[in-house]
Amino acid sequence: MHNLNENYGVGIMGLGTVGLGTATILKRNEKILSIRKGGKIELIRVLEKQTEKARADLSALGFEPDIVTDDFGLFLATPGLDIVVELMGGTGVAKDFILRALQAKKSVVTANKDLMAIHGKELLTAAEENQVDLYFEASVAGGIPIIKVLKNDLIANNIQSIMGIVNGTTNYILTRMYDEHGNFNDVLKEAQALGYAEADPTADVGGFDAARKVAILASIAYNSRVTLDDVYVEGIEKISNHDIEAARKLGFVIKLLGIAKEENGEIEVRVHPVMIGTKHPLASVSDTFNAVFVTGDAVGETMFYGRGAGDLPTGSAVVSDICAVVEDIKHGVLATQGCTCYMQKPIRKQEDFVSKFYLRLKVKDSPGVLAAISKILGDHGVSIASLVQENGNHEDASLIMVTHKVKEGKFIKAKEELMESPVVYGIDNIIRVEVY
Secondary structure: OOOOOOEEEEEEEOOOHHHHHHHHHHHHOHHHHHHHHOOEEEEEEEEOOOHHHHHHHHHHHOOOHHHEEOOHHHHHOOOOEEEEEEOOOOOOHHHHHHHHHHHOOOEEEEOOHHHHHHHHHHHHHHHHHOOOOEEOHHHOOOOOOOHHHHHHHOOOOOEEEEEEEOOHHHHHHHHHHHHHOOOHHHHHHHHHHOOOOOOOOHHHHOOHHHHHHHHHHHHHHHOEOOOHHHOEEOOOOOOOHHHHHHHHHHOEEEEEEEEEEEEOOEEEEEEEEEEEEOOOHHHHOOOOEEEEEEEEOOOEEEEEEEEOOOHHHHHHHHHHHHHHHHHHHHHOOOOOOOOOOOEOOOEOOHHHOEEEEEEEEEEEOOOOHHHHHHHHHHHOOOOEEEEEEEOOOOOEEEEEEEEOOEEHHHHHHHHHHHHHOOOEEEEEEEEEEEOO
8 A cells, every 4th residue: 555655656558639638737737636645646657659759749748758668568567557547549459458457456547438338347347356446537528527426426316317418529510500500511521620520420420439428327327237239329410401490490409419317227328419498508518518417316407518528628537537546545445436337227229218309301292291191190199299381392392390209119100101101202300309
């Protein structure tokens, strides 16, 4: 066990954007961290393939360049290494290195959402078996504290629901489409030029990045393992200016939301575009900002807001976890924050989700069409809450409607019958609706 005023050695694997941000914070705030934690937290080793660049970057921050190596064996054998920080990304080499670090009795901090969403249980079990810590606050929502909040600060609550904007790229695109009337493809190119979106944006715009994060949050909130494969996913690729404007007229904004809830012992996890009322706290979260809206049975509604990505915001969460490990080392209480998934709750199927729906149809412009559509919907238990018809070209018209709450299974059957109807030329889009 460490005593006050001892050093705590940190090693970073991967000196990319977040790795360099973490190193910057450790150097910039070295004195205040030492005072707060009662000992010096020191970056003593960096594992990085691009050694020359890493040495130059670290030298510019005031570190000794010889702390860089590209040899994992040398990295792990560094004298005085207490905490390994994994910022490499991916699920292959990163998983192997983390397991080897845990087996070497090193506590680990990671920002790897892919790894934790897919292999979290295995890694947390390995940490517990080796009596060391594994912290992963930075894996969800960057600099926003949410994992420790769910594990500790809201422990008195049954979490009724989590709704989160947890992907900055999609939030930026949807914000620009709403504020500037830009179309999806143009705004996506702009996001790529600004570095907000990858050259291959599929993980972001397809909803998969958000799905990984929601799987992690749901696992913690409901004490049951939720993996990426359990999450129902839709992206924002089909959102058009027509939908944005229709939402505006109806008093909604469109956001890509990750949603997790538990009802009747079943966990519901989904990621998809949602129309939410303009008075909802999440509606005003714009650009690349993230927010997580949590409702607990005791605390009520809470929202956690901030930068969901970036070097220093994410580095802030990483350093917070480093400090948590230091505290555990100091007091001899390692491995007390292990896997919290001690229950096995079933995952709700899509057909059992309950939602309101926005439905935009291209229909035949003739008498009796509305009655025919209403009958199809009614036959499947779908009732219309509001309806707007936009004139077309004397042959077709655009019909926009919002339904009352209905089980998705019933809605899907109604949609399938609508697609077969001779009065319906096409379904342009379907978006779920949440009213606050």
